[in-house]
Structure formats: structure tokens, C-alpha cells
Amino acid sequence: MITEKIEALLQEKYQEPEFADCFTIEIKQEGGNRLEVFVDSDSGMQFEKCQRISRFLEAHLDTNGWLGEVYTLEVSSPGIERPLKFARQYLRNIGRxxxxxxxxxxTKTGVLKAVNPESIVLEEEIKWKEGKKNMKGTVQTVIPFEHIAKAIVKISFS
Structure with missing residues (x-):
């Protein structure tokens, strides 16, 4: 299958020093000749890294003809709206x-305070009443990765 071949090529590319902190998020083949590759990096995914990975893959696709003569290849980082898949992705998002x-x-909403090998720490704002007074405070909740179905960074425009 083409996705396994692409993953193997990416693992080869990640052996190069400047790509050593890169990792694959997802590879999707659609319609036979359309391939989407989402890659990320512990140091952040810049356009130039995506471009170099794309050219590397294109060379192999052209040489081997895996998608035919006419195909579409998109290599990009996962957008901020995409759910996080790996524990290592959380580290760059502490404070968000x-x-x-x-x-x-x-569903819990709060600020990511810490990332541990098996869990994250989320600080949530809570509200309660004491008599007639409305009170608010924060609580930190430890959430094991195994209990997370989906986690996304919330974008704030304020």
C-alpha cells in the first residue's frame, strides 16, 4: 500500500539531522492519485521543512510511478484546528x-499547565456560590492520555 511506502520514506528522511525531530501525524490517500501528508516537528514545522519533505517525496513518486503521471501531493503541518495525536505535540502548547x-x-476546557509522560495537567476555571456570593477559582486536573478522546487547542482572538 502506498501509505506504508510513504511512511517508510519519511522515516528515512527523519534520519537526517535537520529532520530528526520530525514525525508523521497522518497520511491520507484519496481518489487514487491524491496524497495528503501531515508532518510535525518538536521545534515547529516551518514552510521550508514541509517544502523539502514534499520535494523528497515527489522525487520518489515520480521515479516509482506509485500515483501515476498526474497526482496531487500535499505536505503540511497539522493546522491548529486538528486534534493532537501524540504526547509530544502537547509540549509546544503549554500555556494555551x-x-x-x-x-x-x-468535555473540559482550560489552560494546559504541564505535560507528563502519561498525562497532562489542565487548569480549569470553576464557579460556585457561597450564600448569595458568586465565587470563582481554578482547579488543576490531571488527565491521563488514555482518557483523552480528542484534544484541540482553542484559538483566542481577544
């Missing part, structure tokens, strides 16, 4: 607001 849907169905 997240919406986390848990496997049990509950």
Missing part, C-alpha cells in the same frame, strides 16, 4: 487553552 473531550464523554 485546550478543549479536551474525555473517553467518558465529558
Amino acid at each position: 487553552t485546550f478543549e479536551v473531550r474525555l473517553s467518558a464523554g465529558e
Whole structure:
């Protein structure tokens, strides 16, 4: 299958020093001759890195004819709106607001405070009443990765 061949090529590319912190998020083949490759990097994915990976893959696609003569190849970083898939993606997002849907169905929204090998720490704002007074404060919740169904960075325009 083409996706396994592309993944193998990417793993080869990631052996080069300037791509050593890169990793594959997803490879999608659509319609037979359209290929989307989402890659990320611990140091951030710049346009130039995507472009060089794209040219590397194009050379192999052209030489081997895996998608035929006419094909579309898109290599990009996962946009901010895409859910995070790997623990290493959370590290660059400490301090940002997240919406986390848990496997049990509950959704939590808060600021990512820490990332541990097996979990994240999310700081949520809570509200409660004491008598007639409305109170608010924060609570930090440890969420194991295994309990996260979907986590996305919330974009704030304020």
C-alpha cells in the first residue's frame, strides 16, 4: 500500500539531522492519485521543512510511478484546528487553552499547565456560590492520555 511506502520514506528522511525531530501525524490517500501528508516537528514545522519533505517525496513518486503521471501531493503541518495525536505535540502548547473531550464523554476546557509522560495537567476555571456570593477559582486536573478522546487547542482572538 502506498501509505506504508510513504511512511517508510519519511522515516528515512527523519534520519537526517535537520529532520530528526520530525514525525508523521497522518497520511491520507484519496481518489487514487491524491496524497495528503501531515508532518510535525518538536521545534515547529516551518514552510521550508514541509517544502523539502514534499520535494523528497515527489522525487520518489515520480521515479516509482506509485500515483501515476498526474497526482496531487500535499505536505503540511497539522493546522491548529486538528486534534493532537501524540504526547509530544502537547509540549509546544503549554500555556494555551485546550478543549479536551474525555473517553467518558465529558468535555473540559482550560489552560494546559504541564505535560507528563502519561498525562497532562489542565487548569480549569470553576464557579460556585457561597450564600448569595458568586465565587470563582481554578482547579488543576490531571488527565491521563488514555482518557483523552480528542484534544484541540482553542484559538483566542481577544
